[in-house]
Amino acid sequence: MTTGDRSIAFFGLGNMGLPMAANLLSAGYAVRGYDPVPTAAASARAAGLEVAETPAEATIGADAVITMLPSGQHVLDAYQRGAGIIDTVANGTLVVDCSTIDIADARALHELAGGAGLPSLDAPVSGGVVGATAGTLTFMVGGAPEALEAAEPIFAAMGKRTVHCGDAGAGQAAKMCNNMILAASMIAVAEAFVLAEALDLSPQALYDVVSTSSGQCWAVTANCPVPGPVPTSPANRDFQGGFATSLMAKDLRLAASAAAGGEVDIAIGRTALAIYEDLVTTVPDRDFSVVIDAIRRRSGTTEGTGTA
Amino acid sequence: MTTGDRSIAFFGLGNMGLPMAANLLSAGYAVRGYDPVPTAAASARAAGLEVAETPAEATIGADAVITMLPSGQHVLDAYQRGAGIIDTVANGTLVVDCSTIDIADARALHELAGGAGLPSLDAPVSGGVVGATAGTLTFMVGGAPEALEAAEPIFAAMGKRTVHCGDAGAGQAAKMCNNMILAASMIAVAEAFVLAEALDLSPQALYDVVSTSSGQCWAVTANCPVPGPVPTSPANRDFQGGFATSLMAKDLRLAASAAAGGEVDIAIGRTALAIYEDLVTTVPDRDFSVVIDAIRRRSGTTEGTGTA
Numbered sequence: 001m002t003t004g005d006r007s008i009a010f011f012g013l014g015n016m017g018l019p020m021a022a023n024l025l026s027a028g029y030a031v032r033g034y035d036p037v038p039t040a041a042a043s044a045r046a047a048g049l050e051v052a053e054t055p056a057e058a059t060i061g062a063d064a065v066i067t068m069l070p071s072g073q074h075v076l077d078a079y080q081r082g083a084g085i086i087d088t089v090a091n092g093t094l095v096v097d098c099s100t101i102d103i104a105d106a107r108a109l110h111e112l113a114g115g116a117g118l119p120s121l122d123a124p125v126s127g128g129v130v131g132a133t134a135g136t137l138t139f140m141v142g143g144a145p146e147a148l149e150a151a152e153p154i155f156a157a158m159g160k161r162t163v164h165c166g167d168a169g170a171g172q173a174a175k176m177c178n179n180m181i182l183a184a185s186m187i188a189v190a191e192a193f194v195l196a197e198a199l200d201l202s203p204q205a206l207y208d209v210v211s212t213s214s215g216q217c218w219a220v221t222a223n224c225p226v227p228g229p230v231p232t233s234p235a236n237r238d239f240q241g242g243f244a245t246s247l248m249a250k251d252l253r254l255a256a257s258a259a260a261g262g263e264v265d266i267a268i269g270r271t272a273l274a275i276y277e278d279l280v281t282t283v284p285d286r287d288f289s290v291v292i293d294a295i296r297r298r299s300g301t302t303e304g305t306g307t308a
Numbered sequence: 309m310t311t312g313d314r315s316i317a318f319f320g321l322g323n324m325g326l327p328m329a330a331n332l333l334s335a336g337y338a339v340r341g342y343d344p345v346p347t348a349a350a351s352a353r354a355a356g357l358e359v360a361e362t363p364a365e366a367t368i369g370a371d372a373v374i375t376m377l378p379s380g381q382h383v384l385d386a387y388q389r390g391a392g393i394i395d396t397v398a399n400g401t402l403v404v405d406c407s408t409i410d411i412a413d414a415r416a417l418h419e420l421a422g423g424a425g426l427p428s429l430d431a432p433v434s435g436g437v438v439g440a441t442a443g444t445l446t447f448m449v450g451g452a453p454e455a456l457e458a459a460e461p462i463f464a465a466m467g468k469r470t471v472h473c474g475d476a477g478a479g480q481a482a483k484m485c486n487n488m489i490l491a492a493s494m495i496a497v498a499e500a501f502v503l504a505e506a507l508d509l510s511p512q513a514l515y516d517v518v519s520t521s522s523g524q525c526w527a528v529t530a531n532c533p534v535p536g537p538v539p540t541s542p543a544n545r546d547f548q549g550g551f552a553t554s555l556m557a558k559d560l561r562l563a564a565s566a567a568a569g570g571e572v573d574i575a576i577g578r579t580a581l582a583i584y585e586d587l588v589t590t591v592p593d594r595d596f597s598v599v600i601d602a603i604r605r606r607s608g609t610t611e612g613t614g615t616a
Contacts, residue, residue, distance in 0.1 A: 103507060126521050140517055161520070165513040173507040174517040177500035181493065181523035184576060188492035191574040192485035195563065198570030199411060199481040205473040209448055209482040212469070213434050214551075215489035217525030243522075255503065262506030265606040266499040268492060271579045298573040 006030055008154070009062035011055070011078055011085070012099070013044040016125070017068035019133040020098070020158045022047055027157035034058035056088045064094040064154060072105030079112055086116050094150050095120040098139070100247075102254055103169040103176075104261070110143065110168035119147035122168065124175040125159065128243050136160045140178075142170035176258060179251040183272040183288070186219040190292035193226050194299055204229055225289035234287035242287025249276040314338055316462070317370035319363070319386055319393070320407070321352040324433070325376035327441040328406070328466045330355055335465035342366035364396045372402040372462060380413030387420055394424050402458050403428040406447070408555075410562055411477040411484075412569070418451065418476035427455035430476065432483040433467065436551055444468045448486075450478035484566060487559040491580040491596070494527040498600035501534050502607055512537055533597035542595035550595025557584040 006029050010021040013035040025031045025048065033051045035041045041051045052058035055078065059065060065085055069075050075097055079085045085095070095113045097106065097120075106122040113120035121143035131137045137159030141148055148164055155162045165174040192215070196206045207229035211221050223242070224230035234242035252273040259266045275291060283290050314337050318329040321343040333339045333356065341359045343349045349359045360366035363386065367373060373393055377383050383405055387393045393403070403421045405414065405428075414430040421428035429451035439445045445467030449456055456472055463470045473482040500523070504514045515537035519529050531550070532538035542550035560581040567574045583599060591598050 138517075138521060163513070163517050165517065166509055169507070170509050170513065173504060173509040174514055177504050177507075177509065177514055178518050178521050178523035180503070181496045181500050181518060181525065181528070184496035185489065185493045185523070185525055187576045188489045188580075191567075191572070191577050192489050195488070195567055195570065195572045195574060195577075196481060196485050198572050199477065199485075199566060201474055201478050201481040201485070205471070205478065206482055206485055209446075209471050209473065210486050210489060213446060213486050214526045214530070215486035215493070217489065217493050217527075218522045219525075220489070222522070258507060259499075259503055262503065263608050264499070264503045264506050265603060266503060267579055267583060268495045268576065269499055269503075271575055272496075275575060295573055300571050 007061050007063045008032070009034070009058040009065045009089075010068070011035070011058065011065065012068035013040045013049070013051070014068070014070075015129050016132045018044055018047060018049075019129065020066075020068060020137070021049055023135045023158045024154065025049060029154075029157065032058045032060075032062070055085060059085060059088045059093075062089060062093060064096060064151070065089060066154070067097045067099060069099045071099070072101035075099050075101055075109060076105055076112075079109055081112070086112055086118070089118065091117060093118055094147060096123050096151055096154070097121070098123050098125055100124040100175055100251060100254070101172060103172045103258055106142065106172045107169045119144065119150065120168075121147050121151055122171040123151070123155070124171050126175065126178070127159070130241075131159070138163065140165050140171040140174040142166055142168050142172065172254075173258070176251055176255040179248065180255045180266070180269045180272065182219060183248055183252055183276060184268045185217040186223065186225065186289055187272055187275055187291055189217065189219045190225045190289065190295050193292060194295045198299070219289070223287070223289050225292040233289065235289055235292070239283070239286040239290040242289070244285050245276055245279040245288050245290060246284040248288040249273070249280045252276055315369050315371050316340075317342070317366040317373045317397075318376070319343070319366065319373065320376035321348045321357070321359070322376070322378075323437050324440045326352055326355060326357075327437065328374075328376060328445070329357055331443045331466045332462065333357060337462075337465065340366045340368075340370070363393060367393060367396045367401075370397060370401060372404060372459070373397060374462070375405045375407055377407045379407070380409035383407050383409055383417060384413055384420075387417055389420070394420055394426070397426065399425060401426055402455060404431050404459055404462070405429070406431050406433055408432040408483055408559060408562070409480060411480045411566055414450065414480045415477045427452065427458065428476075429455050429459055430479040431459070431463070432479050434483065434486070435467070438549075439467070446471065448473050448479040448482040450474055450476050450480065480562075481566070484559055484563040487556065488563045488574070488577045488580065490527060491556055491560055491584060492576045493525040494531065494533065494597055495580055495583055495599055497525065497527045498533045498597065498603050501600060502603045506607070527597070531595070531597050533600040541597065543597055543600070547591070547594040547598040550597070552593050553584055553587040553596050553598060554592040556596040557581070557588045560584055
């Protein structure tokens with residue numbers, strides 16, 4: 001982006017998209033948003049964003065398009081040939097999809113964009129709503145280096161870190177691999193804390209050992225599933241906020257789908273998926289560390305918040 | 309220990325016990341060792357240790373006894389009433405078991421010692437042969453605070469960190485919980501790297517994302533299962549050295565046994581146990597990160613060292 005390329009069409013003004021678009025506005029970009037959900041559009045207008053009535057109106061004069069949508073189908077529908085974004089934007093417009101979607105869908109979008117001569121990136125994020133609001137997201141990016149170079153200032157306005165993971169789809173691949181590790185380590189940490197309770201080992205003692213030993217992981221040192229040892233972790237506020245179990249289940253489904261396609265045996269990943277698919281039926285909006293309550297219930301122990 | 313309490317009987321002079329005993333000797337303790345395996349006894353003598361011909365001879369004049377043995381049965385046999393350590397040591401001798409054993413066995417030893425008026429600690433270690441040799445072990449300790457106070461100088465001669473985890477058995481509980489998390493996170497990390505290969509995401513790119521994101525864990529940042537990103541990890545030397553799969557399988561069996569006893573549902577822990585039980589049949593002595601080769605083989609991918 002040069003200083004002249006400052007106009008952005010932003011599709012998807014939900015919990016993540018709205019604060020991201022607002023940060024672009026704050027950074028001096030001209031942002032025109034679009035969201036088919038009336039309440040989302042209204043919230044965006046209330047936040048000072050210009051919101052178009054139609055997708056085509058949103059892309060008028062845009063130098064770049066960003067999409068932050070719930071699924072691969074939503075993304076492909078939004079960009080589709082004919083009525084979609086691909087045919088309404090000007091030649092050379094940069095296309096950036098920040099949604100977390102299937103690699104096959106991400107690559108299909110790259111092909112669609114490439115066929116129309118548009119530079120494109122898959123750029124899923126980590127950091128959640130907190131990171132989106134604070135402008136501290138990490139972007140995991142797949143696509144051509146020149147496209148990334150053009151997008152760097154845009155990412156810098158919404159986040160604090162960009163990792164170029166490789167070609168088309170590599171950003172999605174990195175995110176699903178990371179989150180599969182995260183899910184497995186969180187469940188293992190939660191199992192360990194419940195086991196410790198049964199063995200009369202205090203949560204603080206287990207934390208003191210694990211946080212400084214070979215079991216150390218982000219799931220325990222940043223997102224500890226018991227209240228106390230890490231005061232900022234969601235366990236201290238009844239698992240409100242944080243990274244929802246429904247989103248973790250979605251990421252694990254993407255990983256399982258990719259693994260099946262590549263004939264990769266992910267035994268731990270499958271076990272984690274089954275556990276989060278089950279959690280979504282009862283506590284879809286709680287932080288994913290709420291898995292500890294489900295483990296307590298299955299174990300017949302009496303402690304726990306009774307949330308899950 | 310006062311300066312007068314400097315005589316230690318050390319039972320079990322294997323890969324871990326010998327360097328630990330040698331460090332006590334270097335720190336100025338009078339150490340008399342014992343090991344029923346002739347080659348172990350010979351190696352200890354070659355290292356300058358005094359090695360007794362019988363268990364009873366080893367404990368003569370000892371202010372403290374340390375055991376570092378392969379299993380709970382070995383430990384209970386060594387201490388048993390009658391011919392064992394409990395009845396040959398002087399009143400008030402400190403009993404420290406550094407073996408990694410079942411909590412029930414550890415508590416049985418505490419009861420045995422308590423019944424004979426002997427202060428006792430369970431104090432399993434982390435750090436492996438490297439840590440035992442360098443004197444940088446971590447001791448996870450269960451038992452009375454006064455017993456720990458007496459043992460502190462001894463631990464300081466063999467390690468760099470001591471965590472008092474709680475009452476009898478708490479050291480064993482902390483170690484098995486930590487290692488269950490370690491096993492699960494390592495398998496998840498290995499699955500992620502194999503999945504990444506199938507998705508054309510480079511190992512270095514995945515490392516760059518995971519090591520600084522929510523998937524961060526010791527298994528990737530210290531013991532990365534692919535060569536390259538972490539030059540000191542066992543994957544760079546064909547999984548030689550490090551923490552053997554047989555020891556990980558043992559620790560997971562202890563965790564599964566404790567979980568069954570406490571009716572705790574450890575779904576991820578059980579999955580990890582099955583995977584390591586399988587690995588022990590082919591590569592018992594390789595570092596536990598060798599699990600990545602087994603995942604590659606099961607996945608039908610062509611990369612890998614062919615080790616597992």
